[in-house]
Structures are given as structure tokens and as C-alpha cells.
Amino acid sequence: MVRNLKTMLLKWASDLDWRFLILILTPLSLFIFISLSYTNPFSSFPNLKTLLHPNTNQTLTLTLTPFQSPPPRSNRTSDLESAWIKKKKIKLDRSRIAICLVGGARRFELTGPSLIENVLKFYPNSDLFLHSPLDSGSFKFSLLKTAPRIAGVRIFSPDRLPETESQARVLTARNSPNGIQGLLQYFNLVEGCLTMINTYQTQHNFTYDWVVRTRVDGYWSAPLSPENFVAGEYLVPPGSSYGGLNDRLGIGDLKTSTAALSRLSLIPKLDAAGYRNLNSETAYRAQLTVEGVTHRLNRLPFCIVTDRTYEYPPARFGVPVASLMSPGPLSGAKCRPCRPVCVGPCVADVVGAVLDPGWSWTDWENGTLELCDAHGEWEKGWERIFDWVAGEKIAAVRKRIGRLRMEECVADLEEMRRRTVLWDAPKADEICRAGLGSVVRPV
Structure with a gap:
């Protein structure tokens, strides 16, 4: 039976039109070739497209069955960037990072929780350094008791x-609210934080890999991305x-941070x-220049919450005030919770x-910026705007600070003091009394 079947197949093959065989074998061979080199079908045969379409500009479309087609270029680039950022984040989490926080407490019940979530907890192995003048808002720093370190x-x-x-000679009092003395006080805050960092390094016999210097009055709308850490x-x-x-x-x-x-x-x-007649910003640039430090620019998702009033609409050298509702990133622009007017x-x-540019x-x-009319005080109902923008978690912290009682304040600061390695501040009850006084807070 087997012999008869073989004879039948040979007879069928001999009778088959050879041109039909070529018609079948040619696409089959092409399919096998493409399948074996599916990651880049033309990498080893660059003129294949020309051979198939010699007289046209038609683009060759290939279905790489049974394999998945590669994603579009834009998605592939995004995936690569995402993978790079994740890898960078893992490396940063193994690094030593100092977070230098300077300035007066002011609206820290609004800005502090965003800083904790988007910077301190985003880099949980980082060390926090706070350098701030004592004022009526200092009790709000008790929020930092939840900081990782x-x-x-x-x-x-x-x-x-x-x-x-x-x-x-070097500095100018022009456009500084408190003249040259105001600049010196600010500079002292910043450099004082560096002194704290150096003292801590000396006591614990190590050096930091990175230093992040930011302000107490900065509201963060998103995490600080790892892409912003560039050596040198x-x-x-x-x-x-x-x-x-x-x-x-x-x-x-x-x-570079030093x-x-x-x-x-x-x-x-x-x-x-x-150098002569420098304001804070031009002095900042001059410092980097004389020290041979290269700077780079990148947009960042934070803004400076301000109670100050500014002319609206701003003139050539005016100050635009952004609404917290702005999509951003606002890169440190002045802001407040408002219904945007522009x-x-x-x-x-x-x-x-x-x-002036x-x-x-x-x-x-x-559409990343929306403007407030900031010529007067914060508008009535700003709390609802802030809570909507910030979300329930941060809104709950704002409300808690608004009804904080003396004994709660002292307990929170004492807990914060116990978790702090280097503590140089007045007693907890003194800090709380400066802000809460004898005011009766709702239970």
C-alpha cells in the first residue's frame, strides 16, 4: 500500500505545473526569511524593498505573523524614558540625599504636606535639614513629624x-522688600543650611551624593523627578x-551645591x-560663574505660595501670580489659590x-499658566479652591492645623524633636505659644 501511495505522489508531482510550484514556494521562502529576522526584516537585505517595488515610492508593509508588531516610535521612546527614570530612581534611593528646607513657615499648612509627599517621601532615604527663623507660624513645622528622616x-x-x-558694593537694595539686609538674611538662611549639612557629615563621617535646596513656601503638585539629578x-x-x-x-x-x-x-x-549691584538672582548666577559650575534648566512642578499683593495686570517688570489651578509645571512662579481671571x-x-523676557x-x-488678579487679599472661599486642587489628604491636614490645640501642638513638636538628630530650637511650648497663644481652638 505504501509503495502504491508513493507511486501516486510521484505521478502527481510530475503532472503538476512547475510554474504553480514556483508560485507557492516564492512567498513561502520570503515568509521564512522574514520570520527568522523579524526584529529588523531589512537589516541583512537592505535592497529588498527596491527589488519588490523598483519603480515606485510605495512603502513596504509587512505583517510579522505570528509575532507582535513593534510599537510606534513615540511609544517606544516613552517606554525607554520611563525605564531610564525608574533605573535612575532605584540608584537615587541607594544614594545619600540631603533635603535643605529654608524660610519662614507662613502657609506651611498648605505647602508642607505637598513637600512631604512629593519630595521627602518620594525619596524616603533622604535626610531633612530645616533652617528657619522663629515666627508666629513656626508651630506649623510640627507637620514634619511625618517626614521619613x-x-x-x-x-x-x-x-x-x-x-x-x-x-x-556687590549687592543692591533695589526691588528687595527689606533692602540689602533682606538679602543678607535670606543668604544666611541658605548658607546656614549648608553649615548644618557639613556638621552632620563630619559627625557621621560620610559625604552626601546630592543636595536639594528648596523653600518652605513651595507647593508641589507632583513628585520631584529623578531626571533632575545630573552629576557635575x-x-x-x-x-x-x-x-x-x-x-x-x-x-x-x-x-556644585556647595x-x-x-x-x-x-x-x-x-x-x-x-561684580556690582546684584540682586539675589544675578548674584546666584555670578556665584556659579566664578566657581566654574555649569547650570542647566528644567521645568519643575512647584510654585511659591504668596500672601503679597501685586499689580494686575502686571506691567513690564511686574510679577505674574499663577493660580494653583494652573496645569503647570510652574517652576517656582508666585501662586495662590484663586479662580483664574486670565x-x-x-x-x-x-x-x-x-x-520683560x-x-x-x-x-x-x-495653556500651562493661568493667572490670578493678586492686587488684593486672597479671595473669599479660597479654602474650597485649595482643597479641590490639593485633594482630600492634604485638605485634611489644612483643616487639622486650623483647629490645632496647644497640647496637640506641643505633643507633635516633641515627637518631631525626638526623631531629629540635631535639634537647635526653642522649647515646643514656646514655639506653639508664639503662634497659638491663648486662642481657643474648636475641638
Whole structure:
């Protein structure tokens, strides 16, 4: 039977039209070739498209069955970037990071929880350093008891700082609310935080890989991305540059951060280099220049919550105030919770056409910025706007601080003190009394 079957097949093959066989074998061979090199079908046969379509510009479309077609280029790029950021985050989590937080408490019940969630807890192995003057809002720092790690806290009663001749030559009082003394107090806050970091390093015999310097009054709408940590370069946000560099945040390794945070001790060097009439931002840029530090710009998802009033609409050298409802990122622009009065094309008319691009410009393209009318106090009902923007978790913290009682405040600060390695601050009841006093808070 087998012999008869073989004879039948041979007879069938001999009778088959050879042209039909070629018609079958040609696409079958092509399919096998493509399947074996499916990751890049044309990598080893670059002229295949030309051979198949010699007289046209037609694009060859291949279905890579049974394999999955590769994703579009844009998605593939996004996936690669996402993978790189995840890898960078893992590396940063194994690094030593110091978070330097400076400034007065002010609206810390609004800004503090966002900072804790999007910076401190996002990098849970980082060490927090707080350097702040004692004022009526200092009790709000009790919120930091939930920070993962607290290395140092210094809350002090500020004294007037002596003004040297070199400082008088290098700095200008123009556009500073408190003149040169105001600049010196701010510079002292920043460099004082660097001193705390150096002391901690010496006591524990190690050095930090990274230093993040930011402000107490910064509201963070999203986490601080790992892409902002670049060795050998100092990162600053774009916008709000006032002729220099935006000094509301900085990220760098220890070497570049030391140059950026030495705001007082580098003034004699700026004087010797011939710098004159510098504001905070131009002095900031000059510091990096004389120290040979390269800076880079990247937009960041934070803004500076302000109670100050500003002319609206802003003139050429005015200050635009962003609504917290802005999509952002706002890169440290002044902001407040408000119903925006200027969106879309209006922003281009105000910011793009009126403001001096080298002075107080902030990013506004693609609908990322919406403006408040900030010529008066915060509008009635701002709490509802803030709670809607910030979400239930942060809104609950705001409400808790609003009804905080004396004994709760003291207990929270005492817990924070116990978790802090270096504590240099007044007693908890003194800090709480400065803000809460004898005011009766609702239960």
C-alpha cells in the first residue's frame, strides 16, 4: 500500500505545473526569511524593498505573523524614558540625599504636606535639614513629624546682620522688600543650611551624593523627578530669573551645591571679580560663574505660595501670580489659590507680550499658566479652591492645623524633636505659644 501511495505522489508531482510550484514556494521562502529576522526584516537585505517595488515610492508593509508588531516610535521612546527614570530612581534611593528646607513657615499648612509627599517621601532615604527663623507660624513645622528622616532642625530668632563694604558694593537694595539686609538674611538662611549639612557629615563621617535646596513656601503638585539629578551640573528652574537665575530651588551634587549655597561667603570673591549691584538672582548666577559650575534648566512642578499683593495686570517688570489651578509645571512662579481671571490667549497677551523676557518671565505656553488678579487679599472661599486642587489628604491636614490645640501642638513638636538628630530650637511650648497663644481652638 505504501509503495502504491508513493507511486501516486510521484505521478502527481510530475503532472503538476512547475510554474504553480514556483508560485507557492516564492512567498513561502520570503515568509521564512522574514520570520527568522523579524526584529529588523531589512537589516541583512537592505535592497529588498527596491527589488519588490523598483519603480515606485510605495512603502513596504509587512505583517510579522505570528509575532507582535513593534510599537510606534513615540511609544517606544516613552517606554525607554520611563525605564531610564525608574533605573535612575532605584540608584537615587541607594544614594545619600540631603533635603535643605529654608524660610519662614507662613502657609506651611498648605505647602508642607505637598513637600512631604512629593519630595521627602518620594525619596524616603533622604535626610531633612530645616533652617528657619522663629515666627508666629513656626508651630506649623510640627507637620514634619511625618517626614521619613529628620537630620537637623534649627529654628532661631533672627538678629540684624552686619553689612560689610564688599556686600554694599556687590549687592543692591533695589526691588528687595527689606533692602540689602533682606538679602543678607535670606543668604544666611541658605548658607546656614549648608553649615548644618557639613556638621552632620563630619559627625557621621560620610559625604552626601546630592543636595536639594528648596523653600518652605513651595507647593508641589507632583513628585520631584529623578531626571533632575545630573552629576557635575547644577539644576535650576527656568523663569522668575530677574536678570539672573531662578534661586527658588537648586539640585546638585555636593561640589556644585556647595558653590550654589555659599551665598554669604562668596560675596568677597564676587567683589574681587568686579561684580556690582546684584540682586539675589544675578548674584546666584555670578556665584556659579566664578566657581566654574555649569547650570542647566528644567521645568519643575512647584510654585511659591504668596500672601503679597501685586499689580494686575502686571506691567513690564511686574510679577505674574499663577493660580494653583494652573496645569503647570510652574517652576517656582508666585501662586495662590484663586479662580483664574486670565487663561488661554489672555496669558499670551499679558505674559508673552508685556513682561520683560529677561526679568520675571515664567513658562506659559500650551495653556500651562493661568493667572490670578493678586492686587488684593486672597479671595473669599479660597479654602474650597485649595482643597479641590490639593485633594482630600492634604485638605485634611489644612483643616487639622486650623483647629490645632496647644497640647496637640506641643505633643507633635516633641515627637518631631525626638526623631531629629540635631535639634537647635526653642522649647515646643514656646514655639506653639508664639503662634497659638491663648486662642481657643474648636475641638
